[in-house]
Amino acid sequence: MTLDITGILDAAISHASASGYFEQVNGHEPTSPAPSGGLTAGVWVDRVTPVRSSGLDSVTALVVLNVRLYTSAQQLPLDAIDPAMVAAVDALCTAYCGDFTLGGLVRSVDIFGTYGQSLDVRAGYLPQDGALQRVMTIWLPCIVNDLWEEAA
Template sequence: MTLNITGILDAVASHAMASGHFEQVNGHEPANAPSLGLTAAVWTDSIQAVRSSGLDSTSALLTINVRLYTSVQSDPADAIDPALMDAVDTLCAAYVDGYTFDGLIRAIDVLGQHSQGLLVRAGYIQQSGAVFRVMTITLPLIVNDLWRQTP
């Protein structure tokens, strides 16, 4: 089996877009400032072997970042965090509900059996001269039997 990274990234991005919260979802970490409104970006962070592998294959932990962006210039300012958290809540509720992206992965490592678990961090970033409020979801995915082991 090989890592279907294109399929996995497309599934994560499509899931975010289908939530109805975003005006745009990118399949990469943007180099330029995102558009106005609520935007999401999806990209890979890391991959490592996990101990739950089979006897002749290795499963992996694939970590994906899902970053939600909105301008700090959005009005009213008091609505910025609630809008971001509504989107985070929608996405995380689906992730925790056993989401497998139509069988592309075994599971999302929600509670951290092989990772730090599902995590959301808030912050600010500056991009193209503009400042954005962001929430970055660290999405740990377990992919079964990814690499064959030969003796």
């Protein structure tokens, strides 16, 4: 079996696009220019690593995606920034938990962190192109069964 990373990325991107919260959804981490106005999402691979539930002849893997939400940290009113971002985060977490297998592409989204870090959201700030961005990053851990064959 091969890793269908394009399909997995497309599923995560599709949920973000369908949410209606974003002006733009990228299948990569935006580098330049900085996202401007409204909410932007970027989706990319963070890591791929074997997990202990692997069998004797095949390896199961943890595939982690970052889903980062961006918006200008200087837009007014400042008090509206986090509520708008958390509403979008809530919609995405609802979608990722509700589509637990990402359309059958993965065994599961590892919501509770059976194989490491659980589904997680972290907030912060990111300077980009001289502008300060408010960001919230969703760590989306996915378990993919029988990815690599073990052979002697």
